Amino acid sequence: MKHTIFKERIPGLMVEQVIRDEEFNMDARHMHSEYEIYYLLEGERYYFIESETFLIKSGTILFIEKEKIHKTNSVAGKPYFNRMLIEVKEEWLEAFFQRLRVVTIERFFESCKIVELNKEGQKLVENTMLIIANEARERKIGYEQMILARLAEMMLYIIRTRQVFPLADKEGNLLSAKCLKVNEVAEYIQKNCYKKISLQGLAEKFFVSKCYLSRIFKEVTGFTINEYLTIQRVKKGRELLETTNYSITQISELAGFESVTYFEKVFKKQMGQPPFKYRKFRRAAVKGKING
Numbered sequence: 001m002k003h004t005i006f007k008e009r010i011p012g013l014m015v016e017q018v019i020r021d022e023e024f025n026m027d028a029r030h031m032h033s034e035y036e037i038y039y040l041l042e043g044e045r046y047y048f049i050e051s052e053t054f055l056i057k058s059g060t061i062l063f064i065e066k067e068k069i070h071k072t073n074s075v076a077g078k079p080y081f082n083r084m085l086i087e088v089k090e091e092w093l094e095a096f097f098q099r100l101r102v103v104t105i106e107r108f109f110e111s112c113k114i115v116e117l118n119k120e121g122q123k124l125v126e127n128t129m130l131i132i133a134n135e136a137r138e139r140k141i142g143y144e145q146m147i148l149a150r151l152a153e154m155m156l157y158i159i160r161t162r163q164v165f166p167l168a169d170k171e172g173n174l175l176s177a178k179c180l181k182v183n184e185v186a187e188y189i190q191k192n193c194y195k196k197i198s199l200q201g202l203a204e205k206f207f208v209s210k211c212y213l214s215r216i217f218k219e220v221t222g223f224t225i226n227e228y229l230t231i232q233r234v235k236k237g238r239e240l241l242e243t244t245n246y247s248i249t250q251i252s253e254l255a256g257f258e259s260v261t262y263f264e265k266v267f268k269k270q271m272g273q274p275p276f277k278y279r280k281f282r283r284a285a286v287k288g289k290i291n292g
Contacts, residue, residue, distance in 0.1 A: 008136035012089035013147065015133045019082045023074040025222050030071050031231075031270075034087040035109060036064040038072075039125050043081030046073040046179070048221045051186035053179045054114055059122045061158070065109040066090065069231055071222045084129045088151070096152045103159065112158050121157065128154045181206065182220040185213065186228065193232035194256040199225050233257060234270050241279040248275050 007016035039061045047054045048071045049064060064070050090105065097105045117125060128150045135143040185206055189197060203210040218224055237255040240246060252263035268274045
């Protein structure tokens with residue numbers, strides 16, 4: 001059962017706390033234009049980001065870049081978890097990182113992707129999110145400045161004291177061979193999405209059966225092989241729309257789609273608008289930013 005402790009939203013920012021005591025796997029297609037800060041107070045979760053799967057435990061905070069595919073899944077036999085979450089638009093963070101100068105937003109979210117906090121850090125992060133929620137709820141004079149100050153304090157604490165861990169935690173509890181295999185396959189798909197890729201070909205390349213690969217990929221990531229491949233191809237298409245003057249037909253081919261019609265269909269489904277409108281919107285946004 002889901003218990004929402006709080007959920008507050010103001011323009012450009014959302015903060016919430018949710019407790020679940022039953023198995024929960026996120027929607028297979030999860031990607032958004034906000035940066036995400038995910039803090040696990042209690043429990044254990046698998047967290048899939050782009051092509052990597054992490055086993056996170058209580059006291060861990062995740063920083064997820066905007067427009068990154070991500071998903072969280074239950075750990076077998078451990079459905080209970082308690083987490084806090086902030087989704088924040090880039091505009092809220094720009095001023096802090098511009099003044100900080102030593103690191104960009106992108107670099108921070110990449111290098112501090114997974115941080116295991118000590119007791120001091122856990123207390124600071126939990127209190128910060130509670131204060132942000134309260135400020136967003138009450139909206140007293142200067143609430144936006146108070147929220148910005150708290151976000152800045154939390155991120156500066158992480159920068160000063162961060163301890164970033166790879167696929168193993170302090171005790172060396174490595175992810176299972178199953179998860180590592182999925183990471184390998186996901187990374188390969190991400191880098192080669194423009195090529196012709198099939199379940200049969202992947203199974204042969206990674207020395208497993210089609211049935212086994214299909215099952216573990218879905219279990220760990222929440223995506224089927226074809227869903228993940230399509231998402232990566234749309235992402236490739238987005239990059240080409242933003243950085244080249246190729247036609248929509250050329251881009252569909254370069255991204256690995258067999259037809260421009262199918263490219264346009266899945267692109268609109270994932271991005272909410274057809275490719276030509278997306279390109280027009282992004283270029284207008286970039287032009288406006290430069291002129292501003």
